[in-house]
Amino acid sequence: MLLRSLVDPVPVVVERCEGVSPFVFVCEHAGLAVPRALGNLGLADDVWTQHIASDLGAKQVARCLARDLGSTLIYQQYSRLVIDCNRTHIADSLIPKVIHGTKVSGNNELDPTERMARLDEIHAPFHKEIEQELEIRRIQNTPTILASIHSFTPKLGNEERPWHIGVQYAQNSVFADIVMNILREDVKLCIGDNQPWPVNETDDYTIPMHGDGRNLPYVMIEIRQDLIATEGAQKSWAKKLAIVFERASKEYYSHA
Ligand SMILES: [Zn+2]
Secondary structure (H helix, E strand, O other): OOOOOOOOOOOEEEEOOOOOOOEEEEEOOOOOEOOHHHOOOOOOHHHHHOOOOOOOOHHHHHHHHHHHHOOEEEEEOEOOOOOOOOEOOOOOOOOOOEEOOEEOHHHOOOOHHHHHHHHHHHHHHHHHHHHHHHHHHHHOOOOOEEEEEEEEOOEEOOEEOOOOEEEEOOOOOHHHHHHHHHHOOOOOOOEEEOOOOOOOOOOEOHHHHHHHOOOOOEEEEEEEHHHHOOHHHHHHHHHHHHHHHHHHHHHHHHHO
């Protein structure tokens, strides 16, 4: 079954595939596209501007940040409501039927062929691109740090989330710890240590697969969405993070 047609965008965009810095940035929840064949997944128009459809502001920050550092960026163009590219094949939220209380009727009762089409045409090409980039760098002995950029909603249900930024990791926290220590120099910043949620090794895909799986240093960053709601704020966070990442990589390699 072919899900995507010629009118649909390619699933993955790579910027600066010959990035000169150690960082390879990925942004799994950057996109809002839905293959035309799936209509609007049965969802109201206002859903597409909410955090459940994409990580608001994350792509813009990731693009500025990667550009400032001369780094490769790989981002997904389709909405996580079509298929979540940071979920394993066995995760319930891979193709969410309900997400934060919103029912996604277009994801109900998919037959195995429909499910496979989303995996084959959106999820797999995205991770293949990351895999290839990391493999080339491994063969060329290029120092590499994987960084996954996300954003989170300030309020989830009744829970107010106080952190400005979350720094997340799974088995290897070495690079994340360096990033957190540098961020802590700004005493006004509320930093979530493995918040708003830790990397889930059963459900999450990118960090377990490409970070711990390849034994690479890595970090996952979540920025609170209200802080990156404008172009100016996105650029200023990207600038701030570029300085942090630059320092963190020097520190990491001076000890490595
Ligand atoms: Zn995300």
